[in-house]
Amino acid sequence: MHEGSIRIRVNRIVVHTCISQESGINQHK
Secondary structure, three states, X not given: OOHHHHXXXXXXXXXXXXXXXXXXXXXXX
């Protein structure tokens, strides 16, 4: 019944993975 909290949790995970990937690419440069 807590679809909102699950969506927020998933969104945070997606944002965190995107930021970590971008930082990793920047470091390789």
